[in-house]
Amino acid sequence: MSLTISATESKGGDRQLPEAGATTGVCFSIVDLGTQKTNWDGEEKWTPKVRLSFELPEQTIEGEVTENGKTTKVTKPMIVSMELTRSLGERATLRKHLETWRGQAFTSKELSAFNLKNLLGKAAMLTLVNKTSQAGREYCSIQGLAKLPKSVKAPTTTENDQVFYEIEEGKGGAFANMPEWLQGKILESKELSGAASAPQGKAAPVDNKDVDGNTMPF
Secondary structure, eight states, X not given: OOOEEOSXXXXXSOOOOOOSEEEEEXXXXXXXXXXXXXEXXXXXXXXXXXEEEEEEEEEEEEEEEEETTEEXXXXXXXXXXXXXXXXXXXXXXHHHHHHHHHTSOOOHHHXXXXXXXXXXXXXXXXXXXXXXXXXXXXXEEEEEEEOOOTTSOOOSSOSSOOEEEOGGGTTXXXXXXXXXXXXHHHHTSHHHHSSOOOXXXXXXXXXXXXXXXXXXXX
16 A cells, blocks of 8 residues: 655645655644545455644745735745555554554554544654655655654644544534645545445544553554
């Protein structure tokens, strides 16, 4: 499964890609894309998807903000996002990334009560690789997530507003503040396109202490 991401939340145009290698990332947005139509080996099927977005405190980009007719230059952390199948099954890529991120495998009890919202504001060591697609488009790929080394201090806040959206919210919640292309993708979901309904379960937060009593990211 592809884990392609963009340097910003914008689609199209010239983009500055993040520097490849290991860098700190902080999860600030978790968007449930609903059940999306996918094509795997020529076969179409519906798959639940989730989009995780990270800001990169150590890698910034300059931009402009216009407010009340006044334009101001600003420097903000670059953003990378990844889309994954929303599953914590034994072979699920999302589960593998989360376990390397927290530095410990999930217990069966944790898996039965894990809420992705626990990831908001949590820092990880991201491994980024810049690539070129067959169409000649440059993009950045998250190759891995890991727990921050003890020598690296995790940021305590995010510059971007933290976003958590579940497909059950429809056009409510954070939907109105999302870019149009992301809204469009959500509206293509089985849940909102009228194709069919796809129920999703709710989960409660879990304890975040490892076997030695040390705090884990989540």
